[in-house]
Amino acid sequence: MVERSVTIASISSRELVAKDFATEPSEERMRKAAHLMVQYLAGNLALVTCKEPLRSNMVAHLRHLLNEQGYTEVSPPLTSLFRRLNFLLFQQVVSEHAVMLIVTDNIDVACATIEKAAMERAVAEVDDAFSIAYADRRLHCEVCHNTIQCINWYNSDQCPTAT
Numbered sequence: 001m002v003e004r005s006v007t008i009a010s011i012s013s014r015e016l017v018a019k020d021f022a023t024e025p026s027e028e029r030m031r032k033a034a035h036l037m038v039q040y041l042a043g044n045l046a047l048v049t050c051k052e053p054l055r056s057n058m059v060a061h062l063r064h065l066l067n068e069q070g071y072t073e074v075s076p077p078l079t080s081l082f083r084r085l086n087f088l089l090f091q092q093v094v095s096e097h098a099v100m101l102i103v104t105d106n107i108d109v110a111c112a113t114i115e116k117a118a119m120e121r122a123v124a125e126v127d128d129a130f131s132i133a134y135a136d137r138r139l140h141c142e143v144c145h146n147t148i149q150c151i152n153w154y155n156s157d158q159c160p161t162a163t
Contacts, residue, residue: 001050002118009041009118010125017126018133027137034126042122043115050114051107058103058110066099 013034021030127134 001053002046002114002121005045005049005118006042006122006125009038009045009122010129012041013038013122013126014129017130025137025140027134027141030130030137031127031134034130035123038122038126039119042118046118047111047115051111054110054114055103055107058107059099062099062102 017030017034017037021033024030
């Protein structure tokens with residue numbers, strides 16, 4: 001899920017930033033815009049797509065771990081009070097409510113971790129995609145230090161390219 005969110009965010013950000021910053025001479029402005037956009041998109045896409053599947057996986061995993069440790073999910077329907085007390089004394093019972101409460105308390109931490117991972121991967125991917133554009137802007141700054149000349153250079157056909 002994270003990879004899909006990163007890919008979608010990277011492609012969208014790359015296209016929008018390339019269009020909006022086509023005449024921007026500053027490499028840092030373009031880089032900052034690309035980073036902000038891709039982080040926001042990747043983080044939110046990952047959060048939206050992973051929350052419910054993550055919740056169900058956490059519930060299933062917690063139930064499995066509790067069962068391995070001897071906790072049962074639900075107490076059987078016993079009629080007499082004595083039989084019920086006897087069952088509770090010898091069995092460890094965890095209610096569905098307790099499992100859901102544990103998952104609810106921890107889902108935000110898990111989602112934040114996934115969101116952060118998606119944001120970090122997306123920044124790296126968008127930097128790879130814009131590496132030539134960054135190099136072109138660096139090359140131009142080495143050749144020309146005047147802002148007016150920078151804008152005219154980007155609007156002309158005489159653009160040196162980085163190799």
